[in-house]
């Protein structure tokens with residue numbers, strides 16, 4: 348979608364009956380939702396009728412994102428990459444987060460291979476209520492032996508439900524593995540200027556997405572164009588990850604993404620792949636540091652899939668955290684539902700604490716309460732997803748809102764006391780709150796890590 352569309356551009360192709368079958372009050376409202384990608388064309392039953400087939404296809408084309416969405420894997424175990432239509436996140440949002448693959452190769456001992464595969468399977472890190480994981484396993488042919496590569500792919504496939512990337516520049520090696528795991532729709536890496544025809548045939552035969560690789564941008568365009576001419580639509584681009592010339596790598600990533608989104612360049616309108624492994628002879632620590640730094644740079648500008656070597660948790664942690672932050676929706680605050688939560692098994696004498704519905708604050712407070720073993724009630728106020736300081740400053744957290752929330756959740760029936768611990772940064776509403784609600788406001792610590800000590804010293808029911 349190179350041209351910025353407005354609702355009117357879409358509306359002219361809709362049925363214009365305002366029948367409301369899509370759940371929207373008008374076709375114009377539906378058009379606005381389509382642009383925001385909050386609904387799909389298929390949600391309009393009228394548009395699915397044969398009379399509208401032409402308009403449906405026209406709209407489909409109009410609304411297609413500049414970067415095609417590519418699916419790797421099958422069934423529940425799929426990873427979607429690409430599907431992006433803006434350069435800057437604040438213009439809409441980024442849709443499919445950068446997928447992270449961990450590399451293995453066919454010369455690893457069986458134990459070491461399985462250990463790495465299981466590491467990917469088991470990798471889970473919970474942050475702001477979201478489970479962050481690794482997404483794929485990239486199997487590289489080091490031996491160059493088709494049979495050995497196929498055996499390795501078979502072993503990995505038997506051990507994991509994660510989608511695979513099969514990596515070799517030799518079509519014979521790739522086909523050996525595809526014969527074994529091709530039904531799982533792995534990503535084939537890679538077609539080059541010399542092999543695009545053979546690798547393209549494999550992609551078609553096994554119906555798998557395929558990577559076009561070239562260090563040079565015009566060559567990359569040619570390889571992608573050649574694959575497209577074979578009718579292949581699921582392509583991923585690797586513009587080369589020469590870590591000795593990072594500014595050039597970054598330049599190529601930016602050039603490809605701008606061409607796809609701003610110039611509607613169909614040959615470059617595909618997800619981007621980066622391999623940030625530092626291959627020079629530094630020691631292990633330097634290598635890992637470099638790898639994670641390069642990976643973060645690529646993720647920032649605009650890698651859709653990264654193949655990683657490191658499995659150090661200290662290196663992966665900042666990457667998955669960066670990814671989570673980049674891919675939040677800037678149009679919506681990261682919020683949780685307001686209401687009353689029970690932490691542990693509270694009784695009528697248990698403390699009552701207050702927090703906002705900003706997800707980061709909420710999960711931090713819950714985690715501190717749980718790790719301190721404090722059974723209590725937590726009253727979560729709807730502050731439009733803002734934290735304590737911002738909501739106090741902006742008026743989203745005030746005494747009357749807390750008073751209403753206390754009433755709404757019938758807090759008075761849950762406990763026999765009338766005391767509520769409010770965050771230190773909301774001290775200035777304590778007087779008003781006591782006047783309006785009749786509950787005593789105890790001003791708690793500035794930081795929830797101090798709650799345990801605060802409750803031990805100050806709380807008595």
Ligand code: SF4
Nearest residue numbers: 365366367369374391
């Ligand atoms: S279902 Fe289709 S025709 Fe009916 S209001 Fe929605 S967009 Fe318009």
